Each structure stands twice: as structure tokens, then as C-alpha cells.
Amino acid sequence: MQKQGYSKVPVFENGLAQPVFPFTDGKTGEDYDPHTSEIVRYCVYVESDYDMDGDGKRDLIKVLVQVPRSAAEGNYKAASLFEARPYCAGVQEDGYDHMKEVADKKYRKFDFADLDKKVPARVPAGSISAMELALKANPSDWYYKDKGNHDSMVYENLDHFNYYLVRGFAVIVSAGFGALGSDGFNFVGSDYERDAFKSVVEWLHGDRVAYADREGTISTKADWSNGNVAMTGRSYAGTMPFAVATTGVEGLKTIVPVAGISDWYSQQNMQGAQRYWPKEMLNSYLAYYCSSRYHDETLSEKQLDDMAAFHHELSLRQLKCGFDYDAKFWGSGNYRLHADKIRCSALIVQGLNDENVSTKQFEMMVKAFQKSGQTYKTILHQGPHITPTMPNKNYGILIDGKFYDDIVNEWISHYLYGVENHAEEMPEVLVQMNYDQKKWEASDSWDTDHTMKMECTGKGVTVIDTDWERAGISADNFDDVTAQTSTNMTQRFVTAPFEESVTIQGTVCLNIKAALKDGDATVDFHPENRNDADTLTMQLGVSKVSGKMDDIEIAVLLCDVCDEEFDSIQTVDPERNVIPVVTVKEGGIVNGGDLPAFNEAEFATVHKKYRVITRAFADLCNPEAGYEPETATNSIELKKGEYHDYHIYLNATRYTVQPGHSLAIVIATEDPVNCLIHKTYSVEIENNSVCAVVPVTKATKDCTLNLK
Template identity: 85%
Template structure:
């Protein structure tokens, strides 16, 4: 249909790519007509350098391509937005049950060295253009029922980037190795996983071969592409841009990671202690969850057994580490170690109330790009583990009065199309304030250059233990109790009320001297499985497996407290993953073109006398552990009444404490939400030793904290 607003080439106005391309949905199934669709869709199979499964052929990586028809017809060369998302080709929804089913199962020994089989590249017999493939494309290649889920569709996020399609960008999505349609194994945090997605960037840039078919006979080029790629996505899909950026691959011009992981060790652990959800502490859980290749009906029993044996070996390798850092196991997923290879700028997006991917991750990413000398900006909102626009839920929040996708549009338009729009001049830090979510503030640097000292005014000692029942705590009320009162499980140290507002920005470091007071170390402190974890995962941190004392944990909270209730934005579920939103304007988030609008939303506030600002976990067996993940490699045997110095780095934050409010540091033992192994022990704290360095935005007076 003719429309005067449609264009055959991208149109840029006010520094933004405009919605001038027609749109045809790719989820119409049999009604999808490749001959007339305004968005050309097809799949390709990029050849990697690996033969992980040892079949003598290089592993292929399936890629789902969406491109405005005009680019495929040759009217212009499209820039590419790439989401590397291991979930997108399907998931294994039975992850928890599966881990229990295989916990005691015996597998053939899998040698991880076998992943490095060498195989010669394929020899093609012909080639095909993008249009050739598109005209033969079948929607069932990219949109069909997920065999590993009860009610989901594969590539369910096919709509996530429609905003960019109608503005002339190509959008590609891949699940990488181990996914249905691809070869190899899902190997969380490995160079194999990283390089699978690097290969896709190389294909777009014209440096690697892709095939039209799984057999690898007909090659196809991204003949519609200008060779410039931006990677984006949230969570796992926000992690892979960082991984690929640390390869320095040509063609990757920028990344926009949302809640991405900079280091897999400190995603799962923190200073020698467990940090993540108990049932998902083994990386093999996530590897299985993303391995939709299990549902490939063409695989033999041996091939399926090989995948399972690999996942089991992945579990065994992690069990040797316990909760400590091990370079061999964790090094490949510690992307910040390769910061010197980064060649592109980054726009980093993070929720300050994200308890899934911790805020420490965004800060480590930020420092890595600064170390590389690259332009890096941060947008920090008050939400949990979300993207500021949530297409799958039909809502979004405004970013300082702007649409989130318009901000990303401006950023990638500059770096992929070379439009001079001063995108690189945006503030180094743009942050949504905690006291007024409609107010956003800027900083020229994340590092403030100012620090406020919190120094103990108390003497003597405090003893805390792990008796949940005596403390009256559970996973449902841990924060409520710890934020408001001291118990046998947690000691609070509180400042006097602040006379003026103080803004914290950065990482708070708590210093203390502590000793194991009591506990039966020979019996591994009598471990109990309180969170229904499978028996294999329960071996993580067991002294009989790792050969050392492990996981004598303390949890640290920094809280905003007040004698009267106040409004705050905080999670409302026991897993600390949900902040409800309220619609403030139906259809308020404009996508443009032929696309429907989303609702404009705001975060729903709660009314309490406290708010957890940030938290941390640490193992008393790791007194050498500090901010850098690799410092958690060395553990010690604790002796009763033997004191050690600890320096505990809480997750990064940006938070304003209002006048009349106080700061409370809470030192506790186990946190039931994150407790995989409940143990019986007590810890003695030297009250006079407790002090904290608090980075603040302006010069502030020091404060005394007293045990209460």
C-alpha cells in the first residue's frame, strides 16, 4: 500500500532515525507471505571455528534475520542491531526438576579438552542471496511452540525491536551454541559462548561464512548490511555484548547492555560467599535451561547423552571451586580481565533495585570501558531487572522525560550511521532519583572524589548466630526484620538523623574485625537444605568435596531508616525481583510508524520505616577477598575466637538520604532468600572495629554509628 510517509532509505531528523518504513508482523504463521512482507525474514547458519561436539564438522550457529525489504532490494545498506540471547530459541522449563532427577545419576566421563576438536571449514557448492532465502522462508523456522516449555513460543521476543525495524535498522537474534537449530553445547561464561556470538558479528561485517542450510552447502552473505553492528539486550542478552566487546571484533561499533554481567563469578558469588538464588547456583542449571538443542529430533541418543555428560562435568568442575574464585573455572567469564581489548563505546543501562544481576556488574563494566579509554555512559533507573521499555509487557518508563528507545536510537544512529547528533556528549551518568522518580540527575563522572566516614562509637562485642526461628525471620520478612531491629541474627549500627540530604554514589566499603564464636567445624556446621535444593547443588561448598572450610557467611545491609514511615521504591516479592508498576498514561510510549504504542508507567511505592539501599555477602573464610572477583581465591580454616580483618564491598548504588533519616549498617549471618546451605554457627564482632567508607557526591561531615 502506498503511503506518503514511507521511504525506501533511512530518514534522520533531529539526530534520530525516523519511522518511515512499513511493517509486517512475523508472527502470523501460515498467513505470513514472504513475497509481500515489508520486513524480510529468514534464518542463516554461521560457521564457527569450533567442533565442540566432535562430529568432524565446524559447529553452526543459527541466526534469525529481520531486515526492511528496501535494504534487501538494494536501496540502501542497513546498520544492524544484534541481540545475543541464549533463551530465544527455547528453554528447558523443567530445570529444577531436572537437576533433582540427574543429581545422583552417573554419566560417562566427559573431558573438557575434547571441546577443542579441530575441523576443516566446509566447502560450499553454491550461494544464495538474502532475497532468495527470504522468498523460501517458512515462519516455523523462527516462530513455533517451544518444546521445552508449556505455553511459550520460540523467539517470543520477535517483537522486542520492531521500533528499530520501522526506522531502517536490521535486527538479528541468535541463541548461540547448544540451542535448537545450532550445534555445540551451551557453556555459560566460556570463550566458546563468547566466540559463537563474535562469529555472528564477523558475518555481518563480511569476515565470516554463513550458510542457508544446516548441511552447510549454500553460502549467503549479509549483502544488505553496511557492516556496522550494535549489540543490546537485557540480562543474559546484556552480558553477551560485554563478552563480545572484549574480543575487539571488527564491526562492533557500540554496545547497549541492559543489566549485563561483567563477571560470572560475582554474579553467582560474592567475596567467597553464595549470592544467587540457591537452586540456580550451579552454572550447569543455566546451561541446561538454555539448551533447547535437547529438543532437536534429529539428534541420536549418543548426541543427547554427550550434551548431558558435558553439563554434568560442568557441575563437577564447579563443585571443586566451592564458593571461591578459581581462575580455571571462572576466568573466561571474568570479562573485565580483557578490558584492554575493548574498541567500542558503550551505553550501559541498569536498575538500581536489580537483585538478579547486581549493580556491581554495571560498575565493573563502566570501569572496564574507562580502562580501555572508550566513551562510556550510564543510565540508572529505580527499577528491578527490567529494560526501561518492556515490549513483551506493553509498558515503559520515561527516561528524564524521553522515550528510552529514542535515546538508544540517537546513540546507535550516531555510531552505526555516522550521524552527527552529539550522542557522545550525553551525561556520563543519568540517574533517576529515589526520592522523586520523575526527577533525574546527572553526573560528569561515576567517581565522586568525596567520601563520608561512618565510625563506630560502640565498644565491646556483638554475637550473631544462625537461629532463624529465634530471630523470627524467614525468606518473606528478612529485610523487614533486619531493617528495623537487632536480633540474635543481625546487629544494627545506626547514625543520628541527617540534618541535610546526602547522596551516596558508588561502592560502600564496610570494615570490621570478626571471629568464629561457635560451631562444629568438623561436622561442616551441620548443613541443612532449607530451600529444597537438589543434592548435587548441595555439594557446592561442602568441605568433603572442596577439601576446605567454606561458606561461613555474613550478609551486610545498608539501610535508610526513619522513625516515621516514608515512600520508597523497593521490591515486594520474597525473591526481590518484582517492583509493581502503575499505568500513568495509556499509549504514552510512542513507537511510531505502523506500530502500536505502549503504556507509560511509573514504579509503585511502598510505605515503610526502612529501605534497603544496598547489600553484600561475604565468607568469613575469605578475609583476603575484596572488590575484584579474583581476590576471593584464597580461603582459610577459621579457628574459634581468632579475629580477622574483613573489607566488605556492597553493591554499587546511587541513593539520596533525606533530612531526618538515618543510615543503618546491618551485619547479619544467613539471608534465608539466598541461603542454599543453612549452617549452625555464631560470629563475634568487635563493635569498635566497625566503620565504613561511603562515597558521596559532595564533601560531607563524618558520622558516628552506634550499635542499637
């Protein structure tokens, strides 16, 4: 029975879906009653085309469905908001310890060709409607302790999208292959992973079979679905929308990726050098971390061993690449290569202070949509690795005075329900200002027509080495020291103070001539494990595994510096992932309907004489490497004193330098925060070769860099 005061069908006003549906919680365990719940919840098992685990049956993918009861009862057809998030069905919190164990274990040889063995589809023995299935649903399918992390529950994102449920959207969640309840193996950045989530879209569109049971006997259709799907999520869950979009799958009308990855290689590496956190460099680490299927008590020892053997072989394959791009290993996760297949629109969201998923990723996504000819818009905020609304932390930030979810609501109401609300007239770029977070600026294009050159006219050479102790540098103070003074590890090149403000927008390219000055390549420059990484991961940067010299790092920072302290938004933790927020209005983010409001928040600021705007890493062994990840394929053997030209592309940024401030280019050897293998070497740089090409929003005079 429909509750009084609520609607049976979606209602749109001012271009937005309104909160006209009642809500009941799905996290109440034993108290959840499928006969009375206003939100219908149940699980299905979508059949894929693969038999990754070799049991002779096509792998099934567990999917959690949440949909307003009215749609399940047939009063209207609901559009779907789909989050593909490999973490949601549980994680393996012992990931780091596990990686230390696997290096010494023996595994059977796993043949990757076995992943592609063809097996016939199942033949259903019957069918069941969504409503019939929902009435039999047990909340223990989606609400129980995570065996891999006893401090949390599985499907911890269950209520992240309640805002949309009370407005008539269905919310779909899946962890994909290798998760508890699903078959197959978690294979980070692969076609298999991508296609698992593509299969879910196909089921929602009516083009694929799903089953009501793990055995795959009784089929069930999304009979409440209008066939239109939007994918969204942050980080890994922001990556999968882009991956699936590059398949051109029918039914996927739009994506809203938040801090999503366009290319797995350049997420973990930059121009042949390591850029990610030392303990998380192997894809097998992330694959294991997301493999809650290890906790499936119905699996035999052989099935568990097969999973472990697969993940170990994944490690060995990556070790052979070192830090270079290898098309066979990395090509499937280079989604931008398939831009021509994109058939949907995108609202791309990114934090400009995100040091987890690099800002290069959103820019490559933008370039892919430009190539595709499809509509896209970009929202850039000053935060770190967050979504502008954070339900699990009970806060949100305003986007140019608007609620983030209202903006997404308008976007998906247009693309999924055909509401004419001028959503496509949003500016191509909407960006929060670094000097005033209450101010947002709009731009018709991410590309700029102007560049500013910063050139060093100084003679002679600069020599930098890797002696952290002599430089007084550690993971705790790297930015503080390097932004404000030159050391034996770092050299600053600084402009005179700017008389007028200058706005950088895009990717800065630093050109230098450099040579290896000293270091013993025959012993891999005396590698040291300063960050306690596992021994298997440590092999990534040594020549005896990859067969070639690897990861002789150059780190580059672009900094805003001033003689006076100034307020800025920047990360405050050693791993550069945390920007504190302050509440400015309790209950200021309105969710509507029966839902509680979140607090309106702003980013906390720090008061320093510098702010790191953006950074980059490059390997001296990869002089051919440029912006595109695939250019980092070829590495060379360095010879002492032999100079090479390097073109180092910093992560994309939008930043305004205020009058009286200067820009500093800092060239360093190793960054202790991102240093997997500490090595002993020194680098020589021709000072007059140092030239940065900076994209700017208006014509600006070139300037000189001075050694300081």
C-alpha cells in the same frame, strides 16, 4: 512494490532515525508471505571455529534475520541491532526437577580437551543472496511452540525491536551454541559462548561464512548490511554484548547492555559467599535451561548423551571450586580482565533496585570502559531487573522525560550511520532520584572525590548466630525485621538523623574485625537444605567436595531508616525481584509508523520506615577477598576466637538520604532468601572495628554508628 507514503532509505531528523518503513508481523505463522512482507525474515547458520560436539564438522550457529525489504532489495545498506540471547530459541522449564535427577545418574566421563579439536572449514557448493533466501523462508523456522515450555513460542523476542525495524535497522537474534537449530553445547561464561556471538558479528561485517541450510552447503552473505553492528539486550542478553566487546571484534561499533554481567563469578558469589538464588547456583543449571537443542529430533541417543555428560562434568568442575574464585573455571567469564581489547563505545543501563543481576556488574563494566579509554555513558533507573521499555508487558518508563528507545535510537544512529547528533555529549551518568522518580540528575563522572566515614565507638563485642526461629526471621520477612531491629542473627549500627541530605554514589566498603565464635567445622556446621535445592547443588558449600571449609556467611545491609514512614521504591516479593508499576498514560510511549504505542508507567511506591539501599555477602573463610572477584581465590580454615580483618564491598548504588533520616548498617549471618545451605554457627564482631567508608557526591561530615 514500495507502499505509498513510505521511504526506501532511512531518514534522519533531529538526530534520530524516523519511522519511514512499513511493518508486517513475523508472528503470523501460516499467514506470513515472504513475497509481500515489508520486513524480510529468514534464518542463516554461521560457521564457528569450533567442533564442540565432536562430529567432525565445525559447529553452526542459527541466526534469525529481520530487515526492511528495501535493504534486502538493494536500495540501501542497513546497520544491525543484534540481540544475543540464549533463551530465545526455547528453554527447559523442568530445570529444577532435572537438577534433582542428575545427581543420581551415571554419565560417561567428558574430556573438556575434546572441545578444542581442530577441524577444517566447510567448502561451499554454491551461494544464494539474502533476498533469494528470504523468498524461500518458512515462518516455522522462527514461529512455533517451545517444546521445553509449552506456554510460550520460540523467538518470543521477535517483536521486541520493531521500533528499530520501521526506522531502517536490521534486527538480528541468535541463541548461540546448544540451542535448537544450532550445534555445540551451551557453556555459560565460556570463550566458546562468547565466540559464537562474535562469529555472528563477523558475518554481518563480511568476515565470516554463513550457510542457508543446516547441512552447510550453500553459503549466503549479509549483502544488505553496511557492516556496522550494535549489540543490546537485558540480563543474559545484556551480558553477551560486553563479552563480545572484550574481543575487539571488527564491526561492533557500540553496545547497549541492560543489566548485563561483567563477571560470572561475582554475579553468583560475593567475596567467597553465595549471593544468588539457591536453586540456580550451578552454571550447569543455566546451561541446561538454555539448551533447547535437547529437543532436536534428528539427534542420536549418543549426541544427546554427550550433551548431558558435558553438562554433568560442568557441574563437577564447579563443585571443586566451592564458592571461591578459581581462575581456570571462572576466568573466561571474567570479561573485565580484557578491557584493553575493547574497541567500541557503550551506553550502559542498569536498575538500581535490581537484585537479580547485581549493580556491581554495571560498575565493573564502567571501570572496564574507563580502562579501555572508549566512550561510555550510563543510565541508572530506580527499577528492578527490567529494560526501560518492556514490549512484552506493553509499558515503558520515561528517561528524564524522553522515550528510552529514542535515546538508544540517537545513540546507534550516531555510531552505526554516522549521524552527527551530539550523542556523545550525553552526561556520563544520568540517574533517576530515589526520593522523586520524576527527577533525574546528571553527573560528569561515576567516581566521586569525597567519602564519609561511619564509625562505631561502642566497646565490647557483638555475637550473632544462625537461629532463624529464635530471631523470628524467614525469607518472607528478612528485610522487614533486620532493617528495624537487632536480633540474635543481626546487629544494627545506626547513625543519628542527618541534618542535611547526603547522596551516596559508588561502592560502600564495610571494615570489621570478626571471628568464628562457635560451630562444628568437622561436620560442616550441620548443613541443612532449607530451600529445597537439589543435592548436587547442595555440595557446593561442603568441605568434603571442595576440600576446604566454605561459605560461613556474613550478610550486610545498608538501610535508610526513619522514625516516620516514608514513600520509597523497593521490591515487594520474597525473591526481591518485583517492583509493581502503575500506568500514568495509556499509549504514552510512542513507537511510530504502523506500530501500536505502549503505556507510560511509573514505579509503585511503598510506605515504610525503612528502605534497603544495598547489600553484600562475604565468607568468613575468605578474609583476603576484596572488590575484585579474583581476590576471593584463597580461603582459610577458621579457628574459634581467631580474629581476621574483613573488607566487605556492598553493591554499587546511587541514593540520597533525606534530612531527618538515618543510615543503618546491619550485619547478619545468613540471609534466608539467598541461603543455599543453612548452617549452625555464631560470629563475634569487635564493635569498635565497625567502620563504613561511603563515597558521597559532596564533602560531608563523618558520623558515629550506635548499636541499636
